Amino acid sequence: MRLLLASVGRLKAGAERDLVARYIERARASGRALGFGDVQMVEIAESSARRxxxxxxxxxxxxxxxxxxxxxxxALDPRGRNLSSEDLATRMGQERDNGRAAMCLLIGGADGLSDAVRSRAxxxxxxxAATFPHQLVRVMLAEQLYRGMTILAGHPYHRA
Structure with missing residues (x-):
């Protein structure tokens, strides 16, 4: 199963971009042995619409x-479910085991996600409940993908 982290906006060079790249590379390396395909990050340009x-x-x-x-x-949404790392890892494993081709994790822009995205999720x-900068959310999500891999592999990185 491929994992795709798609987010609105571009990370500038710096600590956040480096951390996201590091966690995605770790998730790729760990995921291969677990039956996961590539882990990718896609950046979507911010809209310049007025409203x-x-x-x-x-x-x-x-x-x-x-x-x-x-x-x-x-879809990452403040109105969504709070899942533990273990629960997210379990969901990733279930989707993989059920033959799902891909999981696409979506981070909206400064205004949030459209109803169309939320309804399709x-x-x-x-x-x-806290609000985080989009740059940090990307880091946190990339880390959770890597953590999910380590949980599924029984690796000691995750200590409950």
């Missing part, structure tokens, strides 16, 4: 277009 609704709609269309057909869409995922 927030239009920006969310344009960005949502681009996010959905980045996801392969049949992918499980996991098979899982709305939250990282708690």
């Amino acid at each position: 927030a609704e239009d920006r969310m709609a344009e960005e949502g269309t681009a996010l959905l277009a980045a996801c392969p057909p049949g992918a499980l869409l996991v 098979g899982l709305l995922l939250a990282f708690g």
